[in-house]
Amino acid sequence: MMLDYAVWITQGLLAIAALCTVYRVFRGPSVLDRVISVDVMLIIVASMLLTDMVANNHQDFILFVLGTAVIGFLGAVAIARYVVVRQPDASSKGEEREAQAAALRAEAAAEEPEAPYNGELKVSAEPRTDQEDESTSWFTALARSGFVTRRSKQEQAQASDPEMSGPGQGRPGGGPDQGGAAEGDDADSGNVSSEDGAAENEAAAAGNGAAGVAARGETEDEGSEGSAAEQSGAEKEASKGDAGNGDGAGDDANAGDRDGGSKDGSGKGGQ
């Protein structure tokens, strides 16, 4: 009789423990918490079998108890191995990305005062918040790093004659000022949605090849504008705004590949 009370009490305690365990399996922040909770759940089930055997005085479930004791650890071991392989990769990759982003931001903030047209312009020092694709982030980083190739330096030295290079590609003439204005507007307002920027630009510089700025292709486009501005000496003052606003991206994009830059810009204008 005493044993019957003990069995009921024990079953109640085990039921409460099972509920706690299920809650931890449900909530567990990591898979390891769930694994140990499932282990405890298995032990609780074995305990319930034992309690039932005590209550009804039979030995039918003893093999189940033995089995849980033998193979109960396998699931935990397998899942723990899996976690070891997978988890640090994801977390360290995230940390790496964050560190890269922080470095980029710090670099941009540090390099901004040394941007080419710094003295005459108020360059907003706030970091860019637009999303960068992985495939174009290297280009942005290069453009911000102030890297200039030797060849483009030479070309800039003899850039006094406007007809030898770039500006003919993008703009047949007539609209560089408007294009520059639209560009500066876009860059000043920081994060205009790409549709707005594109529409504005198309309205301002209709007929230009380099109309329209997709938000992602901003740097390339500014690069092309910068190159155009630098090559044609007459437009220099007009488009200082964009060149300075591109964090010094003007001559760097120019350095990178002039054709590719302007072609990119025009191609994205068509989107």
Added chain:
Amino acid sequence: MDAELLDQILDGIAAVFLVVGGLMSLAAGIGLLRFPDLHSRMHAATKPQVLGLLMLVLAAAITWRSWSWVAIAILAWGLQILTAPVSAHVVGRAGYRTKHMRADRLTHDELARAVDRASRESEVRREVR
């Protein structure tokens, strides 16, 4: 009279063992519910694996009044004793390496120095970092 008294005493012992085993499982459940990080939860989770199962197994063996079943029950408990540290070790190591722990709650991290030395000497394994 003698046999009846012995029966009652054995039943009483089995009842106490049962309730103690249930309390162990309940302690594990509450520990899983309340403890803050993985390793303290593991500490709570080992209670029914060892002590709780021992208590219940002894209660069952006492109830059955048979030495052969005592042997089998102790065998089940021995297997549990053999395999529980394996899973605890692997889970604890994985939790340490993947930083599923709260380092501010550690009073002494004895493994940190060894990990530092290992990562300085040879090339760093990804999981140790």
